Amino acid sequence: MSEATQTAGAIATHDHADQPHHPGAGIYLIVALFLCVLTAMEITVFYVPALKTVIVPVLLVLAAAKFALIAMFFMHLKYDSWTLSGIFIFPLFIAAFMLASLMMLFAYLAHHLA
Amino acid sequence: MAAHPKPLHVEPANYLQGGGVIGWLTTVDHKRIAVLYGVSALLFLGLGGLEAMAIRIQLWAPGEHFISARAYNELFTMHGTSMLFLAVMPLLLGTFANFMLPLQIGARDVAFPRINALSFWVSLMGAILLHLGWFFGGLPDAGWFGYANLTERMYSPGLPLDFWTLGLIVAGASTILATLNFLVTLITMRAPGMSYMRMPMFCWAIMITSILVLLAFPPLTVGLIFLLMDRFFGTHFYIVSAGATPILWQHLFWLFGHPEVYIIALPAFGVISEVVPTFSRKPLFGYPMMAYSICLIAFLSYGVWGHHMFATGMGPVADAAFAVTSMLIAIPTGIKIFSWIATVWGGSLRMTTSFYFALGMILEFTFGGLSGIMHASAPIDLQQTDSYFVVAHFHYVLFGGAVFAILAGIFYWWPKVTGKMLSERLGKLQFWLTIIGFNGTFFPMHFLGMWGMPRRIYTYGAGLGWTHLNQLETVCAMILGLAFLVMYINMVWSIANGEKAPPDPWDGRSLEWSVASPPPVYNFARIPEVRGRDAWWIVKYGRTGSRGLAAYMSGKPPQPSAADLAPPAEPIHMPAPSIFPLILSIGVLVASLGVIIGEWRIVILGAVTLVVAAIAMGFEYPTFGQESHDPMAAPSSGGTDVRKVGIWSFIGSECLFFASLIATYIIYKGRNIGGPGAEILEIPLTSFSTFALLMSSLAMVLALAAIQRNDRTWMRVWLGTTIGLGLVFLGVEAYEFTHFYHEGLSLQTDLFGQSFFTLVGFHGAHVSIGVLWLATLWFASFGEKFDGSRSLSVELAGLYWHFVDIVWVIIFTLVYLMQQVKGA
Amino acid sequence: MSRRAFSLGAMSILAAFLSGCASNRELPMTTLAPKSDLGQWIYHLFIEVTLWDALILAIVLIAFILAVFIFSTRVGEAAPPKSAASDLKLEIAWTVGPALVILMISVPTVRTVFRSQPRVAPADSLHIRVIAHQWWWEFQYPDSKVITANELHIPVNRPIRLDLVSSDVIHSFWVPQLGGKRDVVPGQINELTFEANVPGMYPGQCAEFCGDSHANMRFRVMVETPEQFAEWTKLQQAVPVAVDQITDASVADGAKVFADSPCTSCHRIDGVSKGYIAPDLTHFGSRTTMAGGIMANTPDNVAKWITDPQALKPGALMPPLGLRGQQLNDLVAYLESLK
Structure with a gap:
């Protein structure tokens, strides 16, 4: 851990004024740790029969958390210009909307299949 | 930043000169690429027009035998496909946006010049693929929206649909590349002082259109990939006997297809929003609302695709939802129409051909929009969809809206692009022929639709009362063809003998009019400082509009000064030409052909060419992966x-x-x-x-x-x-x-x-x-x-x-x- | 000159549109003279929307004409205009105005959407299974076991429930006078519910492009009084005269030609052949049209069709059989005898 903090400090001194501040290895390792824990939780949810009823929302929340961690820290959206976040979040919104609409439309259609 | 390979000196007086054939094949200059797009698009516009005229001749009378059923089906398929993908979109995006964006925002090129060249060459390969059927057993004949499962090998054997599928995938990929470039250019390369809310409205339109393309083409690509796999690899994405639902294609297609309507309409709105203020000598009325309404239209356009599918049995809930969202689009569209009229109101009008077409567009497009409200009402749509009423509607939107705007844009920007003026006399002639031909062809179609004539029928029975209107339409279609012939003649005449264009022939408002006609390679000797909306107008007349008025009143509006147009003192770094975009796109063509004829060695040859050219592009500059710009060229990044x-x-x-x-x-x-x-x-x-x-x-x-x-x-x-x-x-x-x-x-x-x-x-x-x-x-x-x-x-x-x-x-x-x- | 021409042109377009809607109401495939409840609901909605559209068009046209021809000058005529670049009140007006119109349109739209698509068929409705083929229509009456092609007989003033299925690609069932179309999608059962209220013959046509002969996929709907319909049903249920009991020599020879020909592998004639991929011919002689409704059912036309089907209907699956002379005439006589 101390080594990681050291590296982070080393980067800070190298920071150029015109470059957005990127986190150091320390942060990256913590995020990676979280990702592993979340994945372990996902797999646990899959294997625990008691959670069958809530499996969909729980898995979705866990996946969203992993998604957000990678996008914010590994892809630096937390540190970069808001424009970049916008370029990413708007398509995500449209994609989610499309996915949900198609699922509903085909759920209706399922009652009308020959 | 790092050094560039070839600092370009300002030898040629303008972008059109020098380089020879190799210069054009390796060009990365956005203006030359725009011209290449333009030439190919005008060619396909002519071809699509001839196809339409053959269609009209066949419909002259019941039981006419001018062409066969198969040929008729091929013609309407290719008419739709080429007009949308190879003529209208390339003219609006490939030509207008490519040429004007950098000029309007005060930049020297687009963000990725080589990718710009790549998108042109790839789109050309797509066009070639779509038309190769001429030589291999017939053209595609399943309609431009190619509804599955008619497109499956079982119902459409042979090569034509293979060419269609691959051609559209390739053309779609090129469009994604092109618009990605525009979006990045508009975000990062606006001249100092040009905030988003100071951009010309055309730039707004292209920016939002680019987002639409980036988010709408992928569903189409996926739908086409499924079709490709069905036709070549034995999958069953649309094959009913395997339990598939062919409606899936319609959803994927219209998820693209409805935004596509706005991919065409928004740039057209953008052109009109440039032309109307210029010739009214007034700023665009309600600029913020105009910008927001573009955004709103684009946003809504993702939630309305189902209105193309009311007849497919989506159920009353979905029908009602899509009906209401579709109607909502009328609100931002109405804002645009009223704002244009308000721009004209009280103006000092200069009645040029370009302005004629722009005014024509406002009325014709309104009409198309109003019949659109009818289809948005799902029950009414059940009577109108797939009838000639719908054919009338979308021609009022796509021709009355987009093509009129394109014609307005051609007359508006031609002097800037070629350095020559078009003949106004021929232009006015073309305008009136177009008005007569267009309304005469498409207005009666509303009635044919209401009287029950389905679209896409190569023949019809006597005694249904459809004959006379069909004959009127055929005659008027010939007049419309004549109108375009006049335009082509006008263009050739202008290039050969046209009057030389001054830098600012129309007393323009945006920055493209502040540079020479045709512009120099580097666009701007010095990157302009933008002090407000209508950047060039402010330079000419000052913020209050009082400076230079005397010159305007004497009929000679201010022109850029000799000092403004003087070449720069120091050499300007411009992107060096590159042959790899062309090579890469040839790889795409070869690989596609290999897939179609089922020869895997040819596919591998094409793929290797493609990958090698892509890697070569990466190493072309001494700094790996570097496109040819430095941070100074991206002032708004x-x-x-x-x-x-x-x-x-x-x-x-x-x-x-x-x-x-x-x-x-x-x-x-x-x-x-x-x-x-x-x-x-x-x-x-x-x-x-x-x-x-x-x-x-x-x-x-x-x-x-x-x-x-x-x-x-x-x-x-x-x-x-x-x-x-x-x-x-x-x-x-x-x-x-x-x-x-x-x-x-x-x-x-x-x-x-x-x-x-x-x-x-x-x-x-x-x-x-x-x-x-x-x-x-x-x-x-x-x-x-x-x-x-x-x-x-x-x-x-x-x-x-x-x-x-x-x-x-x-x-x-x-x-x-x-x-x-x-x-x- | 050109200004006046411009406004005159625009005005005449509007006039032509409005008068056109009113005239020509009795064309065979018009949507403007509905003969069913569904058609009438749609028609009324259409008129309502058209009126709102006309209002909007009038406002736009008036504003346009005023802006271009009255409240503007031409370049060089006067001092340059004072530039008003926005006006909040106006902008709110032309946002809220259209929004209200849309509200006015969307309420009846949503109501009609739900009214015209009942989840369950109305009581006492007649169920008919419509099977679309490239390029002809098959109609099956599950209650009376009647199977026919290209001519749908229904009783007047009784709810009809069509189950639409396709045997190959997507088609669309459309009888303009009886209401809106409904796509016929393979792998899916679509429904269409309506009640015809005027007896008569109403032509229909496939409205979704379905391949080479899409234009030749026509049909007719005969809306009949309950008595006529019952009589027709009885006729269709009748078993045709057995081959060995046919009295007319030519017809009897024709029956043999049919029985020995490849016709039998695709066409069904009750008691003679069991083909099912082509139209049922058991009561062929009772139909008024043939070959996907593209021509009248006359001996000449039947002979022409048998000689070269592709010439009349490009892409048709039926092969030319090479029958000529007497054989052909006998076959035609036999088919026409199948009342």
């Missing part, structure tokens, strides 16, 4: 590198690509006939590969952190680790696929199998491309100059890599962990 904005835009587009694949998987996952179902997916194995991919992302950011502190050794180590973990992931996937194959689940087994393999397989292909990219980077890191200043190259590859990782996060959850959850 806020310090973010242009390439970073580019890769994020690409990632945004990819979201829709994977969403389409995931949607298909969810819809089809339960439909396993005979083969194993989703329970075959193994969690322990994929948990391991998921872990490997997550850790590869960690290694990737550590590599970035290393290069940022100038530590090349550790960067190589972490980059190598990333590649290694990526290969582990791919290895597990390969094992998994082989295992499934032995268990009896192959690509052809059933709908579950093919949608699983397609989704996971495309993700795997993305990982492979990522590995290839990282490996290239790894080798490049042994070069001399690969130090901390190059960390961006690593960051870009990393962004792509992490995106592939988060897609896997979704796939792992939705496909693997939710395997017991029922599909849609």
Whole structure:
């Protein structure tokens, strides 16, 4: 851990004024740790029969958390210009909307299949 | 920043001069590329017009035998496909946007000049593919929206539909490339002082259109890939006997198809929003509302695709929802129409041909919009869809709206592009012929539709009361053809003998009129400082509009001064020409042809050409991956590198690509006939590969952190680790696929199998491309100059890599962990 | 000159549109003279929307004419205009105005959507299964076991429930006078519910492009009084005269020609052949049209059709059989005798 903090400090001194501040290895390792824990939780949810009823929302929340961690820290959206976040979040919104609409439309259609 | 290979001196007086044929083949100048787009689009516009005229002759009378049923079907298919993909879109985006964007925002080129060239050449290859059927057994004949399952090999055997499928995939890819370029250009390269709310409205339109393209073409591409796989690899995405629902194609197609309407309409609105203020000598009325209404139209356009499918039986709830969202679009559209009229109101009008067409567009488009409200009402649509009423409607929108705007734009910008004036006399003649021909052809179609004439019929019975109107339409279609002939004559005449154009022939408002006609290669000797909306207007007349009035009143509006037009004192760095875009696109053509004739060696030849050309583009500049701009050329980037904005835009587009694949998987996952179902997916194995991919992302950011502190050794180590973990992931996937194959689940087994393999397989292909990219980077890191200043190259590859990782996060959850959850 | 021409042109377009809607109401395939409840609901909605559209068009036209011809000058005529670049009140007006119109349109739209698509068929409705083929229509009456092609007989003033299925690609069932179309999608059962209220013959046509002979996929709907319909049903249920009891020599020879020909592998004639991929010919002689409704059912036309089907209907699956002379005449006589 101390080594990681050291590296982070080393980067800070190298920071150029015109470059957005990127986190150091320390942060990256913590995020990676979280990702592993979340994945372990996902797999646990899959294997625990008691959670069958809530499996969909729980898995979705866990996946969203992993998604957000990678996008914010590994892809630096937390540190970069808001424009970049916008370029990413708007398509995500449209994609989610499309996915949900198609699922509903085909759920209706399922009652009308020959 | 780093040095550029060839600082270009200002030898040629304008962009059209010098270079010879090779110069045009290797050009990366946005203006030359725009001209190339324009020439090809005008060619296909003429061809599409001739196709339409043949269609009209065939419909002259009941039982007419001018052409066969098959030929008729080919003609209306190619008329629609070429007019949309090869004429109207290339004219609006390829020509107008390409030429004018950099000029209007005060930039010297687009963000990625070589990718700009690439998108033209690839689009040309798409056009060639679509038309190759001429020589191989006939043109595509399933209609421009090619409804599955008519497009399956069982009902459309032979090559024509193969050419159509691949041609559209290729043309679509080129459009995505082109608009990605526009979006990044508009975000990062606006001249100092040009905030978003100071951009010309045309730029707004193109910016939003680019977003539409990036998010609308992926569903089409996915739909076409399914069709391709059905036709070539024995899958059954649209084959009913295998349990598929052909309606899936319609959803994917119209998810693209409705935004496509606005992909065409918004740039047309943009052109009108330039032409009307210029010739009214007034600023655009309600600029903020105009900009917001563009955004609102684009946003709504994703929620209305179902109105093309009211007759398919989506159920009353969906019908009602799509009806209401479709009607809502009328509100922002109305804002635009009223604002244009308000711009004209009180103006000092200059009645040029361009203005004529713009005014014509306002009325004709209004009419098309009003009949659009009728179709938005689902029950009414049941009587109108697939009848001539709809043909009338979309011609009022696409011709009355888009083509009128294109004609207004051609007359408006022709002097800037060619340095010659078009004949106003011929222009007015063309205008009146167009008005008569257009309304005479398409207005009666409303009645034919109301009287029950379905579209796409090559013949009709006598006694239905349709004959006279059809004959009127045929006559008027010939008049319309004549109008375009006048235009082509006018163009040739203008280039040969036209009057020389001054820099600012129309007393223009935006920056393109502040440079010479035709503009110099570098566009601006000095990057302009923008002090408000209508940047050039303010320079001429001052903020209050009082300066230079005397000159205006004497009929000679101010022109750019000699000092403004003087060549720069110092050489300007311009992007060097490149042959690789052309080579890459030839690779695309060769690979596509190989797929169609089923010769895998030719596919590999094409693919190798493509990959080699792509890597060569990467190494073309001494600094790996560097496009030819420096930070000074991207003044509005806020310090973010242009390439970073580019890769994020690409990632945004990819979201829709994977969403389409995931949607298909969810819809089809339960439909396993005979083969194993989703329970075959193994969690322990994929948990391991998921872990490997997550850790590869960690290694990737550590590599970035290393290069940022100038530590090349550790960067190589972490980059190598990333590649290694990526290969582990791919290895597990390969094992998994082989295992499934032995268990009896192959690509052809059933709908579950093919949608699983397609989704996971495309993700795997993305990982492979990522590995290839990282490996290239790894080798490049042994070069001399690969130090901390190059960390961006690593960051870009990393962004792509992490995106592939988060897609896997979704796939792992939705496909693997939710395997017991029922599909849609 | 040109200014006046411009406004005159625009005005005449509007006038032609409004008068056109009113005239020509009795064309065979018009949507403007509905003969069913569904058609009438749609028609009324259409008129309502058209009126709102006309209002909007009038406002736009008036504003346009005022802006271009009255409240503007031409370049060089006067001092340059004072530039008003926005006006909040106006902008709110032309946002809220259209929004209100849309509200006015969307309420009846949504109501009609739900009214015209009942989840369950109305009580006492007649169920008919419509099977679309490239390029002809098959109609099956599950209650009376009647199977026919290209001519749908229904009783007046009784709810009809069509189950639409396709045997190959997507088609669309459309009888303009009886209401809106409904696509016929393979792998899916679509429904259409309506009640015809005027007896008569109403032509229909496939409205979704379905391949080479899409234009030749026509049909007719005969709306009949309950008595006529019952009589027709009885006729269709009758078993045709057995081959060995046919009295007319030519017809008897024709029956043999049919029985020995490849016709039998695709066409069904009750008691003679069991083909099912082509139209049922058991009561062929009772139909008024043939070959996907593209021509009248006359001996000449039947002979022409048998000689070269592709010439009349490009892409038709029926092969030319090479029958000529007496054989052909006998076959035609036999087919026409199948009342």
